[in-house]
Amino acid sequence: MSKHTPKVAYFCMEYALKSEIKTYAGGLGILAGDYIKGAKDHDYPVIGIGIKWKQGYSEQHIDKFGKPYDAYRNYSYDNLEDTGAVVYVKIRENNVGCKVWKVKELPLYLLDTDFSDNPDNWITGQLYGWFGEERIAQEMVLGIGGVRALNALGIKPDVYHFNEGHAFFAGMELLRELMEHGNCFDDALKKVRSKIVFTTHTPIVQGNESHPISRIIYMGANIGLSIEQLVQIGGSPFNMTVAALRISKKSNAVAELHKETANEMWKDYPNCSEIIGITNAIHIPTWVKSDMLKNVDNPSALWEAHLKHKESLIDFVQTRTGTLLNKNKLLIGFSRRAVAYKRSDLIFQDDAQLAPLLTEGKIQIIFSGKSHPLDDADYDMEIGAMLTSGSDVWLNNPRRPQEASGTSGMKAAMNGVLNCSILDGWWPEACDHGVNGWQFGEGKGLNDFSPEELDNHDRRALVEVLTKEVLPTYYNNNSKWIEMMQESIRSTKEDFAIRRMLEEYFEYLYKA
Template identity: 55%
Template sequence: MALDSPRVAYFCMEYGLDDALKTYSGGLGILAGDHLKGAHDLGLPLVGIGLKWKQGYVQQQIDEDGFQVDAFPTYHYPDDVLQDTGVEVRVTIAEDEVRCKVWKCDAFGNVPLYLLDTDLDGNPHRWTTGQLYAGPEGRRVAQEIVLGIGGVRALRALGIDVDVYHFNEGHALLAAFELAREKMEAGMTRDEALAAVREQIVFTTHTPIPQGNETHPIRRLMYLGADAGVMDAEAFRQLGGDPFNMTVGALRMSRIANGVAQLHGETANKMWDWVDGRAPILAITNGVHPGTWVDEEVDQAAQDGSDEALWAAHQANKRELIEHIEARAGVQFDENKLLIGFARRAVAYKRAMLVFEKEREIAPLLESGRLQLVFAGKAHPMDSSGKEIVRQLVEMQRRFPKAVAFITDYDMETGAKMTRGSDVWLNTPRRPKEASGTSGMKAAMNGVLNCSILDGWWPEAVRDGLNGWDIGGGFISPDPKVQDDHDRDALYDVLLGKVIPTYYDDRAGWIEMMRRSILDTREPFSVHRMLREYVEGMYARQPVEA
């Protein structure tokens, strides 16, 4: 039954719908893709707006010294993936008129996604949609002009009526200025137009990491044309400060906003408490698309109550993962030994190396084969510290070649196989820096037991020792070393005292934990529950005072 929802245009810089369409880098894009699939399942009147990336995000390769090498192949798509709408719109970048071709994708069980493309012969700034999250200074602003200003113009050219504009992260903020420009052309003053636009916009904020909340010099915004003929330098300064903070601007230009887990809602409200005139920030916990990520046989076996069927279905997924590891990493794992998965963006706060830091305790487990670890994750091309984490993980594979594997070029296929076929899903961020963590939801729904710091979504789901494990009890310290020392000890206590003994000595207890994990999460953390909350709490909700 379709939900009664206003008509929504969902703006995002990236979308992960399928590996056949290279328009995503990681969790933000996968969430956006699941949002569009869930909207299709529920019959929501929603369309997506994004960019057609010529070379997508970085393709990760590893050189002989273990360092990440960044490759950017050019992608071409068949007609059954992208359809030419025949529509072009124009935007202005640095006083140049830039044509934006509009493509449509509805090939993956999703509501229509419209992607703007500047890679046209004779087009100035044709590389604007070249690479996701890469390129020289200023290109990000140009991309956001195409996404926001061009996105609104594409909706108009396509004849799509919209009631609510949903900005998934601050990249789409410039759409607000284009909406205001339309209202000013109809006779409103700037202040009246911006106030009217504010009531049409809802905003989802994600990362609690300050560096992840994008800023730009106002001078650059004005030079490139991000003002849309509406803003001047002082208006930018009042809205988002100087340098201009896209998240702050979006919080002030939306009627309501949300964080992506209950804990993240608390964190975001504290983080942005100083922003006067901002939208109230609710908490709507992310969800994942079951049809994309959940193995039907595992899910059915958990509901039927058969230990034998559940274990058999899990072991079949584990064998598929082991085959994938051998094909992609050249490492042969044993299906009868404990296999722990860890797949995330390579950044310091996620602490991928934490599990290796008590060498005297971990090395014998790896050398004996009693413990197997598989990792995946990319570093941003400009992030040298992230690339060093990748190098360290590759070094661990070379040091323990039968027990540690690093799968290069983390993609949706690898993510699906790891969250179905691992025995345990390890998550060790510095609390409270993890916004949500949807990979853990996918694992839990597949009976892969989470062993996680109480961050992101996990505090809402965990029943310690019953459906997974809590690492560290929610401890937070302002001193990263104190927090790391505490969490390292807690991780080893859980791993050595609970996870390994249960896996090898209590198979019936382990399977019961798998069943609880599935039944506890399959509905509460689905994208369908998430979307119902968006409709009721954001899309159909009337404006409220912060």
């Protein structure tokens, strides 16, 4: 790294570090965990700020009657060291202590309110546990507490990177510091903006968090700003994404297509920062089987390695569900949150052509996903890793353009699992149809379709690609299938590795 390389403090509500500890809910945490691991691997000057969740996100179970239910349990952390630092954040007039822990093997610090005699010690209990006041309290700990933790530790970042709007209150704390030292609001805002960058993920306006101004003030999150100043930054109601866009010198979307979507979403909001595109990536040691990379130039060894991972997935499914799948039949993986725009039922909407294939066993499908009452994205690292290494095909068919990035497809691709996907998220940047995977439905000229028309169009396209290209190649042309696996790995293992993403963050976001 150059001596002029900026030191970055990266704020995120969730980090996926270990599958068994649910300090993450979905893709946001998966990305943050991969980013911090990659920064450590490649020696980038990044410090992560997060929260030590006592119970983390919910685990979903199925009772004896077949109904799902959510459960929480307290986690034991064996990889933390006590920094000795405790910082305080005033929340609803209570002076809440935030203990600062460090993850031993990573440059990541976690704040924790769960200790005796601490008012509101529940705040770091459940990740995304609530919507209103409680959510603001959690975000105040992350943002305000995070900046104060950096100060207490003597860490002086050049850049503050907010991964989603949850981290916005760090910007409020930086404003407060400058205004207490005599800067007027406008000057303080200008100075703070020169140090903040922002990553936006949610491609649906309604999915971006907002709060009534009165709630912000009641919680104490305004830390001295007037109603007029709050409205100037985040509007009324106070939109966390808009506020982050306005307090940042530059922002990024998480794929090139998402850049178009995000700029269109926020075009009517003045004084927002430029939104560039930096496509997400993955931490290869976490997600990609080493034997797939090692054997990419040896067709027979590559196929044998894939079958080994497929058998592991089949064993995993049998242990979890009691169902035994056939390793010689095409296995399609689909792991998504169970919400309407993901269209998990699309493949079942053509009984005439697909039902016989399922009945005969020519197609096997593994679905993994759950819905949550609070509808934040969910993802399980263990299941995700099994599916993205052991499936033959990775199916992704969101109603475009509502997929921001979709890193699970990258994991599959680098494991030689062939993507069969709508041209949404990252896939338009990688797809070479019939060479390293398949696309269906086309990606342009469909804006005038109603949701029902789009579903019908995409269902027909999916059936055509499956029946005319995927199945004939799998069952009749194994050498071609293996060639596509090789090309899938070769075409993605550098362009969608976390190192490339880090390089682009530092070149186009941090140094700009």
